[in-house]
Amino acid sequence: MGMRIRRDDQVVVISGKDRGKSGRVLRADPKHQRVWVEGLNIIKRHQRPTQVQGADRAETVGGVIEKEGPIHVSNVMLIDPKDKKHTRVGVTREGGVRNRVTKRSGTKLD
Numbered sequence: 001m002g003m004r005i006r007r008d009d010q011v012v013v014i015s016g017k018d019r020g021k022s023g024r025v026l027r028a029d030p031k032h033q034r035v036w037v038e039g040l041n042i043i044k045r046h047q048r049p050t051q052v053q054g055a056d057r058a059e060t061v062g063g064v065i066e067k068e069g070p071i072h073v074s075n076v077m078l079i080d081p082k083d084k085k086h087t088r089v090g091v092t093r094e095g096g097v098r099n100r101v102t103k104r105s106g107t108k109l110d
Helices: none
Strands: 010-013 022-029 034-037 042-051 060-068 070-072 076-079 089-094 097-102
Antiparallel strands (some): 010 022
16 A cells, blocks of 8 residues: 655654654655655765866865655654644545545545
């Protein structure tokens, strides 16, 4: 079954080092069941300086880069737009169209 959390959803982290923090989903990877949340699970990566092509002089871009890391989808919950609390997501079908709804208030998400 596919993931019920999509890009641009507001989610809250329910376990891990960023538990209790919330943010917007930047990217979702249904194949690996992972999401990237804006400003959460920050990881550091060392990047080798490389020359930028097409520049007048040789510029180097490198150093320690901080960026968001993936979080397993089971460790985040959607925030209900109606009462701003975390909720589960359900799917209803109307006329052959699937709609995501919140279990807390029944609000349609799509």
